[in-house]
Amino acid sequence: MPTPPDAILAAGVELGGTKCVCVLGTGPQDLRAEVRLETRGPAETLADITRVLAGWYSQHGFRALGIASFGPADLDRHSASYGSLTLTPKCGWDSVAVLPALSSLAVPVGFDTDVNAAALAEGLWGGARGLHSFAYLTVGTGIGVVTVISGHSVHGLGHSEAGHMLIPRLAGDSWPGHCPFHGDCAEGLASGPAIRARTGLEPAELTADHPAWNTVAHTLGWLCHNLVLSVVPERLLVGGGVIAGQPQLLPRVRGALLASLGGYAHAARIAHAPEQFLSAPALGERAGRLGAIALAQQAFTRQAPRRAS
Numbered sequence: 001m002p003t004p005p006d007a008i009l010a011a012g013v014e015l016g017g018t019k020c021v022c023v024l025g026t027g028p029q030d031l032r033a034e035v036r037l038e039t040r041g042p043a044e045t046l047a048d049i050t051r052v053l054a055g056w057y058s059q060h061g062f063r064a065l066g067i068a069s070f071g072p073a074d075l076d077r078h079s080a081s082y083g084s085l086t087l088t089p090k091c092g093w094d095s096v097a098v099l100p101a102l103s104s105l106a107v108p109v110g111f112d113t114d115v116n117a118a119a120l121a122e123g124l125w126g127g128a129r130g131l132h133s134f135a136y137l138t139v140g141t142g143i144g145v146v147t148v149i150s151g152h153s154v155h156g157l158g159h160s161e162a163g164h165m166l167i168p169r170l171a172g173d174s175w176p177g178h179c180p181f182h183g184d185c186a187e188g189l190a191s192g193p194a195i196r197a198r199t200g201l202e203p204a205e206l207t208a209d210h211p212a213w214n215t216v217a218h219t220l221g222w223l224c225h226n227l228v229l230s231v232v233p234e235r236l237l238v239g240g241g242v243i244a245g246q247p248q249l250l251p252r253v254r255g256a257l258l259a260s261l262g263g264y265a266h267a268a269r270i271a272h273a274p275e276q277f278l279s280a281p282a283l284g285e286r287a288g289r290l291g292a293i294a295l296a297q298q299a300f301t302r303q304a305p306r307r308a309s
Contacts, residue, residue, distance in 0.1 A: 007026035007027060007297075008026065008062075008063045008064060009032075009061075009062045009063055010024075010025070010293050010300070011023070011024050011053055011064075011296065012065070012067075012068065012290070012291075012293040012296055013066070013069075013102065014068045014114060014288040014289040014292050015039070015049075015068065015069040016114065016288070017039060017090050019036055019038060020039050020049060021035070021288070021289045022034070022035045022036075022037070022052045022056075023289045023290075023293065024056050024062060025293060026293070027125060027290070028283070028290055037049065037052070042092060042093055042096045042101075046096075046098070046101040049102060050101070050102060050104065054105070057105050057107075062107065062296075063107055063108075064107050064108045064109070064296035064299050064300035065102070065103075065110070065296050065299070066112075066293055066294065066299065067083075067102055067109065067111045067295065068292040069085070069098050069112075069113060070088065070090060070113070071088065071114070071159065072085065072086045072088060072158065072159070072161075073085050073086060073111075073158075075111070075113070075158055075159050081097070082099065082111075083097060083098055083100060083111045084096060084097045084099070098111070107300075108300050108302065110295030110298050110299035113144075113159050114288045114291070115138055115144035115145075115159075117287075117295050118281075118283070118290075118291045119134075119136035119146035119153055119237075119287075120148065120151070120294040120298075121286075121287045121290035121293075122136055122281050122282065122283055122287060123151060125282075126237075126281055126283040126287065127235070127237050127281050127282035132149065132234060133147070133149045133150075133232070133233050134147075134237060135147050135148075135236050136148065137223070137224070137238045137240070138239055138240035139238065139239070139241070140191070140192050140241040141192055141193060141241075142163060143187040143190060143191050143240075144163055144240075145161075145162035145163050145227070146159075146160060147227075147233065151298075154231075162186075162226070163185070164182055164187055165186050165223060165226055166182065166184070166185050166186075167186055167219055168222060169184065170219075175189075178191070178193055178197045179194070186220070186223045189216070190215070190219040190223075190242070192241060192242050195212055195216065195242065203241070203242045203245055204241075204245040204246075206246070208246065213246065213248075213249060216242070216249065217249060217252035220238070220256065221254075221255070221256020221259070221260055222256070224236055224238070224278065228265075228266060228270070229265060235276070235277055235278075235279065236278045236279075237279060237280065238253060238278060244280075250280060254274045254275070254278045257270070257278060258271055
């Protein structure tokens with residue numbers, strides 16, 4: 001597929017807790033370079049990224065940069081700590097100013113969380129292409145939830161933490177949950193670490209009929225219920241390592257969602273095509289790095305009028 005005429009050459013950084021992926025390109029059909037780095041301490045990691053970006057900028061002259069970082073992060077553009085991590089579980093990274101450290105090049109820079117960026121990529125090139133609104137859920141080490149409206153992830157005081165919603169418990173389940181803040185919130189019941197804490201096994205090691213999946217499907221179904229009735233998305237994309245490793249789980253989450261809605265509000269429309277409404281993301285593990293490219297393109301577009309004046 002040829003490169004769109006209005007696509008700009010951009011650099012993207014997917015900064016993850018264990019690895020970092022730097023990419024150069026215009027979109028999924030035009031990724032010209034990729035470098036993978038180990039996420040070490042902040043100083044070493046950010047210096048490694050800077051060297052990669054400086055080399056690309058010198059050689060290719062890319063026009064914008066996008067940074068998709070693990071979080072939590074400060075996304076308030078009016079905040080003095082915008083572009084910094086906040087209290088993160090990644091040891092040694094609390095309050096690290098990621099955006100200032102990577103903004104030395106003379107290009108517009110976009111910054112967001114890795115989950116938000118992945119959702120933007122799904123809207124541009126993946127499972128939500130052409131939709132006005134959708135929600136993106138990733139179920140893995142945690143549960144990340146993003147709402148995208150008109151091509152922009154929804155921000156307010158910060159980024160969404162809907163994965164920590166409290167939901168009705170499955171009848172008879174008294175396990176206290178694994179979240180250190182809320183115990184039995186959605187993440188405390190259905191994330192990978194929660195499943196491991198409950199069963200003593202990795203999620204991928206559990207058989208498809210293991211009783212732990214009853215709680216996971218129930219929890220995710222009710223989390224989707226809350227999203228359907230609050231942000232009214234046109235589609236729900238549900239992915240992440242837990243979902244990808246258990247193909248039987250997504251149909252069970254659909255069933256739990258429809259049961260929880262009980263025929264109310266939008267239930268009939270969802271029931272007409274449940275596989276279309278609640279589906280897997282299309283970009284897989286590429287979503288984060290492509291999301292960084294999407295952030296760069298957004299940043300370039302935001303600054304275009306100012307640059308042209």
